[in-house]
Amino acid sequence: MTHATPEAPADIPSPRRFIAHLDMDAFYASVELLRYPELRGLPVVIGGGRRHQPEPQPDGTRRFATLRDYAGRGVITTATYPARALGVHSGMGLMKAAALAPEAVLLPVDFDRYRHFSRLFKQAVVAIAPVMEDRGIDEIYLDLTEVPGAQDAVDGDPLGGVRAVGQRLKQAVHEATGLTCSVGVTPNKLLSKICSDLDKPDGLTLLMPDDIPARIWPLPASRINGIGPKASEKLARLGVRTIGELAAAELAWLVEHFGATYGAWLHAAAHGQDDRPVVTWREPKSLSRETTFERDLDPRQDKATLTLLFTRLCEQVAADLERKGYRGRTVAVKLRYADFHIVTRSVSLPEPTRDAQVIRLWAGRALKTAPLDQRLRLLGVRIDRLVTEADAAAAEAAPVPTSLPLFPGEP
Structure with missing residues (x-):
């Protein structure tokens, strides 16, 4: 009686890691445009006090306050993309914004309404990708690695499956809220945070390590989440302005100028390295x-x-x-x-x-x-x-x- 020699099991490839960063597009302003659709396509600034509520008119229309009429020291919470095109942005004083865009519509903030829409889009997303890290009212991280279909190739595209998952996420958000979002999908949180901003609004950006030199390195170093204004200024004084220039810097040189911990992190971040997991719960302090x-x-x-x-x-x-x-x-x-x-x-x-x-x-x-x-x-x-x-x-x-x-x- 003979016995067949068992074959060695074939190596099973590990699933590719897919981390998504989903960022709602001009969230507060977009929520307000659902309420006031007549303002679509116009420069709109969110940040006025309650006295800037729209006033109903006898003919059924509404009269909106504008920045031209504003007096005070409030700041902009957010602005629509047409307003941003005029140089107006979040954190800017309303009086300064009035000089740049005097005809921009001014609306008060309504955080209760924004929190309601935040809950809606997050509920829609976790039905598809349940491993979610909540990063605030308008952004989340998602681990798509184990989402059904994410590892599949589609029509010869090795990223076709995860691309389809990304589209499903965007569609679910729109169906639940009427709003658009932008999604970046990469192997880690650091790159995904950058990529969700590359094709705004309503974008879906997939990026793998081989794409880093072409798409990431030309960007300003400040686009890396964790490089703030002071670090950016110091890097610029040292002749480093882009992520690519940061990646070309020697590790020892970065440690010399920024210390062992931050210098090593700068070196790793510039090369797109980040092994942080998606954290599903964080106790508030x-x-x-x-x-x-x-x-x-x-x-x-x-x-x-x-x-x-x-x-x-x-x-x-x-x-x-x-x-x-x-x-x-x-x-x-x-x-x-x-x-x-x-x-x-x-x-x-x-x-x-x-x-x-x-x-x-x-x-x-x-x-x-x-x-x-x-x-x-x-x-x-x-x-x-x-x-x-x-x-x-x-x-x-x-x-x-x-x-x-x-x-x-x-x-």
């Missing part, structure tokens, strides 16, 4: 709300307005805690004065809480330790040392008074 005033407010003359705003911030923080299932143990307040000087004060609570009245009381105590002798531009409330509801179930806050004078002269 704190929750906060703040508001910048249209005009500076005086703690004495505007005490009633400030008190109402302060209470509202505490209520918003409490609502965020309840929605996310946390309680907090430290309450902090943030003040920015007319001269842009910032002061923060914090207090620790006896027990973790999510109760708005408790947060209001202790935030008020923190506020009373801060100087209130000059006008204010910004007021904020933050809660730290978060614990989950499950961990805090036995730690109920003791009864406390629900009102406390805050600003000078308040009864």
Whole structure:
């Protein structure tokens, strides 16, 4: 009796790693255009206060505020692509933007509406690619490696399967929200973040390591997420302006100028190297709300307005805690004065809480330790040392008074 010699098992190739970065296109502005479709194709800026709400007209149309009429020190939250073409961008002061685009429409921010659309697009995406890392209201990372069909070749295209997955993601977002997004798909998060911005709006960019010299290296070094303004300026002084020039720099030279850790990271990033996983959950360290005033407010003359705003911030923080299932143990307040000087004060609570009245009381105590002798531009409330509801179930806050004078002269 003879026995056949078993054959050695064939090597099974490892699946290629596909990481996607999905970024909504001009998210806040696009959400507003769903509400006001007559503004499509026009320069629109989001960032005005509530007094800039559109006014219904007798003929059924709406009258919109423009930057020409704006007076104040607010900043742009986002802008439509036609507005960006005029040199207007997020973070720019509205008065400066008014000089560049006086006829641009000005709309107030509506974060509740934006959060609603954020939930819609994320729910649509995870039905296709469940391994998702939430990076904010309008962007996410997705691991597409194990998504059915992603590893398949289609009509001779080795990336045809993952390309089809990318298109399905974009279609799902549009069907759920009526909005467009741009998607970058590469072997890692660093490259995908860059690629999602290459073909905006409504783009789908696939890039593999062999494509790095042609598509990534000509870009400014600042396009790498993690190279900020100061690092960009230092690189420019050293004669390095593009990612390709950074990739050509010797590792030892980068370490000499930027230190061992950051220098090594710069070298790896310029060559498209990044092994960070898609993290599906990250515990928040704190929750906060703040508001910048249209005009500076005086703690004495505007005490009633400030008190109402302060209470509202505490209520918003409490609502965020309840929605996310946390309680907090430290309450902090943030003040920015007319001269842009910032002061923060914090207090620790006896027990973790999510109760708005408790947060209001202790935030008020923190506020009373801060100087209130000059006008204010910004007021904020933050809660730290978060614990989950499950961990805090036995730690109920003791009864406390629900009102406390805050600003000078308040009864």
